[in-house]
Amino acid sequence: MLQPFFERASNIMEELSAAIPGDAIAYKKRQLLNKAIAFQENARSMRKDAAERFIASELDEMKEFFDGIDSNLLTLEQRLAVVSEEDEILVLASAASGKTSVCLAS
Numbered sequence: 001m002l003q004p005f006f007e008r009a010s011n012i013m014e015e016l017s018a019a020i021p022g023d024a025i026a027y028k029k030r031q032l033l034n035k036a037i038a039f040q041e042n043a044r045s046m047r048k049d050a051a052e053r054f055i056a057s058e059l060d061e062m063k064e065f066f067d068g069i070d071s072n073l074l075t076l077e078q079r080l081a082v083v084s085e086e087d088e089i090l091v092l093a094s095a096a097s098g099k100t101s102v103c104l105a106s
Contacts, residue, residue, distance in 0.1 A: 010041075013037050066105060070104070078101065082102060
């Protein structure tokens with residue numbers, strides 16, 4: 001779905017950096033351009049890394065909350081379901097496995 005966007009962005013970034021001489025842009029502006037190029041080239045891995053850092057941070061920050069949400073502690077899988085930054089989560093599990101606790105924690 002995003003592949004055409006990434007291809008267009010890649011072409012624009014290549015043309016842009018080739019068309020602008022190194023001394024035509026102030027140093028700080030060149031740094032911003034280089035960051036944009038690096039992001040464009042590594043967008044997927046950067047998003048994955050950011051998501052992993054976010055999840056680790058949320059799990060640590062919300063530990064006390066997760067430990068007290070119900071009479072049973074939430075498992076790691078349940079905690080991951082809660083802190084995932086997805087708009088919709090499908091929880092499939094057997095009876096009395098903690099689905100309600102996951103929904104409450106969300």
